[in-house]
Amino acid sequence: MTAIAPEAVNLRTTPASAQRIWRVVRLNLVNKGTTIWVPAMIMGFIWLVNYLIWWIIWAATPVAERPHAMDGTQWSGGGSYIFVYMLVVGIQVISMTFPFALGYSVTRRDFWLGSALTFVMLSAGYSIGFTVLSFIEQWTNGWGLGGHLFTSVYFGDGGFWERLFIVFVAMTFFFFIGATSGTLFMRWRVNGLLIAGALLALVIVGAVALITFTQSWPAIGDWFTRMGPTGVVAWLLLPTAIAALAGYFVLRRSTPKS
Amino acid sequence: MSTTLTPTSIAPTVQVEGLTKRFGSFTAIDDVTFSVKPNKIYGLLGRNGAGKTTIMQLLTGQDFATDGDIRVFGEGPVENARVLQNICFIKESQRYPDDFQAKHVFRSAPWFFENWDAEFAERLIRDFRLPLNRRIKKLSRGQLSAVGVIVGLASRAPLTFFDEPYLGLDAVARQIFYDRLLEDYAEHPRTVILSTHLIDEVSNLLEHVIVIDQGRILMDEDAEAMRGAATTVVGQRRAVDAFVDGHEVLHREGIGGLASVTVAALSPSQRAEAAAAGLELSPVSLQQLIVRKTNVAATEFEQSA
Numbered sequence: 001m002t003a004i005a006p007e008a009v010n011l012r013t014t015p016a017s018a019q020r021i022w023r024v025v026r027l028n029l030v031n032k033g034t035t036i037w038v039p040a041m042i043m044g045f046i047w048l049v050n051y052l053i054w055w056i057i058w059a060a061t062p063v064a065e066r067p068h069a070m071d072g073t074q075w076s077g078g079g080s081y082i083f084v085y086m087l088v089v090g091i092q093v094i095s096m097t098f099p100f101a102l103g104y105s106v107t108r109r110d111f112w113l114g115s116a117l118t119f120v121m122l123s124a125g126y127s128i129g130f131t132v133l134s135f136i137e138q139w140t141n142g143w144g145l146g147g148h149l150f151t152s153v154y155f156g157d158g159g160f161w162e163r164l165f166i167v168f169v170a171m172t173f174f175f176f177i178g179a180t181s182g183t184l185f186m187r188w189r190v191n192g193l194l195i196a197g198a199l200l201a202l203v204i205v206g207a208v209a210l211i212t213f214t215q216s217w218p219a220i221g222d223w224f225t226r227m228g229p230t231g232v233v234a235w236l237l238l239p240t241a242i243a244a245l246a247g248y249f250v251l252r253r254s255t256p257k258s
Numbered sequence: 259m260s261t262t263l264t265p266t267s268i269a270p271t272v273q274v275e276g277l278t279k280r281f282g283s284f285t286a287i288d289d290v291t292f293s294v295k296p297n298k299i300y301g302l303l304g305r306n307g308a309g310k311t312t313i314m315q316l317l318t319g320q321d322f323a324t325d326g327d328i329r330v331f332g333e334g335p336v337e338n339a340r341v342l343q344n345i346c347f348i349k350e351s352q353r354y355p356d357d358f359q360a361k362h363v364f365r366s367a368p369w370f371f372e373n374w375d376a377e378f379a380e381r382l383i384r385d386f387r388l389p390l391n392r393r394i395k396k397l398s399r400g401q402l403s404a405v406g407v408i409v410g411l412a413s414r415a416p417l418t419f420f421d422e423p424y425l426g427l428d429a430v431a432r433q434i435f436y437d438r439l440l441e442d443y444a445e446h447p448r449t450v451i452l453s454t455h456l457i458d459e460v461s462n463l464l465e466h467v468i469v470i471d472q473g474r475i476l477m478d479e480d481a482e483a484m485r486g487a488a489t490t491v492v493g494q495r496r497a498v499d500a501f502v503d504g505h506e507v508l509h510r511e512g513i514g515g516l517a518s519v520t521v522a523a524l525s526p527s528q529r530a531e532a533a534a535a536g537l538e539l540s541p542v543s544l545q546q547l548i549v550r551k552t553n554v555a556a557t558e559f560e561q562s563a
Contacts, residue, residue: 009271009296009297009331009416009448009449010416011331011343011344011416012343012344012372012373012416013343013372014339014340014343015343017339020339023369023370026366026369027366027369027370030362030365030366031355031357031358031359031362033357034355034357092355092356096353096354096355096356097355099352099353100352100353100354100355100358102318102320103347103348103349103352103409104346104366104367104370104371105318105342105343105344105345105346105347105370105415106342106370107319107337107338107339107342108337109337110339252337255315255320255321255322256320256353
């Protein structure tokens, strides 16, 4: 190999697909502040504010009525913050990290697969934390005041795996809905979002019409009761999978506008 | 074609044929053909909006061609990790994640660029006095350019693009870029494509020049050849007019009885003839030449329209 032509170029070896995908995961997580510390801190702050409110209710309510008054906190929506945050993270991964990753010569395929893996990893981490907190909340009888934040009705009262499953699935749902909305915007700008939103609205109205005309509302109610939180949430896997697949194909032909 | 990407490639770094890119009814790149030889510094020159960034986005697979063929290291670049692995292209308008500080860029870059030289990057950061802990959104235009320049230099990609690298950089920083690029290029030869509209600033750096205007290639020539490609003839109007008769005139201006006319290259005997007629000859800088050429193209375009 001594007779290399003067104009020959030493090219780099191409890393394996798994390695290329993994570096996208690392890129998505390079700023831990955004993906880990900030949401954890805000969640902590929400907990603190809730705790203070519980304490006010607890202190202002006669002893006999306290259990009843604190019961209402099981409808607390404070825990939903984290899911909306993840929706925004999903959007930003496409709107900001994707154009940047193209500058690092990442393929769209590797970027989507790496980001999907990032979403699954973050969902796993957060759902474990969330579930552990829900048990602490339960064991301490609502942080000593009977309050509910991590054990609100939406997350069910099943065992460890059931709670973990609900939070995990809900979280991946929000990540992928956010990211796929991001790809629609990246490829077709506002029109993409408008048309996708219009189609979704039509599908929902159509479904409502179908249910109403066939007088199936009681059956739907039964279905929700029968499925329970775990069963209903399991059905979220379907739109999540559709979003993940659609996002991949939309992104493959997307170009950031400068 | 996958066998062409062995550790060494003797294919032209870039080969483009009949490349066209339309955005709706607007033709940004119009049936362009050119090639880029390995290990040279190319200038991609043209006015704002001429199509420089679009060409670079097409070469790096960031955008999709409407028509035509692009080969980079012998293969199509779109979604091709084997090709993209060898490319670094930080756009002038590169978006960074809002929460990124410069340090996040330099922490993550080595994961993507196999030849990344961390020491070199640190030296450049010091040279450009780039604050690492400030959000990229808050950096000045010059500091933002420095981020792209540092990534481009330290990544040592076999095909490196610099898109308007001078934007916002002060004279000292521009000189640093110029010096570091030449130093490092000498030690680690690679293909560099540098786009700019500040032509005189880079003209000494370039080995080959591609000028584009309104999506078409106007010139594709060796830089050395281009420097002697035109001459300005100055003197009495009548003498100048007599002399340039029959020459390709690129530009003409005059005050009173004096005329200054830019013509295509002159042979030694023609030069002697001009001197005998009492005319002054002066070389035309790359920038002047390109301004003249693009103006000619504009008037031709107007006449044909």
